[in-house]
Amino acid sequence: MKSWDERIDEVWADAAGDEVGDDTIARIDALAAERGSDDGRAEFERAGARDSAGRPAEAIELYRRALALGLDEEHRPQCVIQLASSLRNLGDYDDALAVITQEERISADGPYRDAVATVHALILASAGNPAAGLSIALLALVPHLPRYHRSMTAYAHEIADLDT
Known part of the structure; x- marks a missing residue:
């Protein structure tokens, strides 16, 4: 069975x-x-x-x-990611940001960190802060690049300031 x-x-x-x-x-x-x-x-x-x-x-x-x-530690981050995404889909950006940023702190080194960053980026873009969202997405990609970590990190931080 x-x-x-x-x-x-x-x-x-x-x-x-x-x-x-x-x-x-x-x-x-x-x-x-x-x-x-x-x-x-x-x-x-x-x-x-x-x-x-x-x-x-x-x-x-x-x-x-x-x-x-x-x-458990496999399903808890998945649940948080899906909760934040659903809140974003309903336009509750403040709650979605609170949920996802807390998860970023909890699972900064966890297997779902890139998924957390992706949802965080989507929430920011939907909330009218697309440059900040792009910055978070780029920073999540940097560790996966074969080179250019320093310059891409600097560019990502520079872009984040464009929404202000």
């Missing part, structure tokens, strides 16, 4: 490339029910299904509940 995680992964694999709708939500909800409403991971998966279906307002409540219930 497949594990709960394998069955969740299977639902997401089945939905890949397709528009997520009520069927995917129902499948995720059925699996989440096996773990109960006091399980952070189950609530995270429920949130993700709604978010993927274009229902960010419903997802936000569930993401917050999942974080309050507790998530």
Whole structure:
């Protein structure tokens, strides 16, 4: 018999490339029910299904509940990233920035740091600070460049000041 995680992964694999709708939500909800409403991971998966279906307002409540219930170090940053993205999608830039900047401090060296930077950049651009967003995106790219770290870092900092 497949594990709960394998069955969740299977639902997401089945939905890949397709528009997520009520069927995917129902499948995720059925699996989440096996773990109960006091399980952070189950609530995270429920949130993700709604978010993927274009229902960010419903997802936000569930993401917050999942974080309050507790998530492991693999799923907690994913949840924060998705929460911040959903807040951005609804135009709540201040809350989105608060959530993502806190995560930047928590997981500065974590595996999701580039994803955090990407969402941070998108939030800033959406909030009317595109130069600051570009600066953050460039700074996230610098460690991946084979050369030019010093000059690209300087340019990124220079660009950040263009929004002021």
